[in-house]
Amino acid sequence: MPTTFPFQVAPLPLPTPPERQLAIFADVGGLEEYYVLFQNYGFGGTAESWVEHIETIIEEHQPELLEELEFEEGGHTFVAYAPSQAVAERFLACVLPFFGTLPRLQKYLSQADPGDFFA
Template sequence: MENTFPFQIVALPEHLRVDDAQFGITANVEADPALEGYFYLFEKYGFGGGGLSWQEHISTILEEDAPALLDHLQGFSTPAHLIYYADSADTVREFLRRVQPIFADLGRLNQYFCQADPSDFFE
């Protein structure tokens, strides 16, 4: 299986689908020990580090790089979990292509945060 770290991709059973969503893109940002360093990096730059903060940054990246992709994603994050619903496998692939290189590596995420203005973010 393809490496999707730090995200987990799940095919949604039909009874759990919302609108056209077929896949979930998630990260258990509160409880996954592999993501502990992310919390501290977010905090270093004045960001919350929870699921809502992850969603806000990812949405900003996509708004700048691939705004049309946002039409195919729905965010339902909580403080403990990043949750996006995607309408197709193509949407998941494009999400991973654009977001995973930044979020899979704390060094790249640090570079992104260096240029991000904390006053532009709520979480």
């Protein structure tokens, strides 16, 4: 199975609503190198910042996917809910090219304008 770092995918305990079968999450508070990289480029690096950037990436590359995901705001953990494994896999295929490694994230952040983001 290919790596999903920095994300993990886990089924939610039953009963769950159909749109929240799986949680896609990342412990943003425990990823110090990611936080520092966000900060170096003028971004927050918080879970809210991750949501904002990930929504932007998905909107640009797979906008229809946004209709199938639900994002949770707040806390030290990035969380997106997916209705199926197929949707989770599409999320990972879209986002990992930008978030999967520090060099990839650095390339993305170096091209993003901090003025376009709130968090």
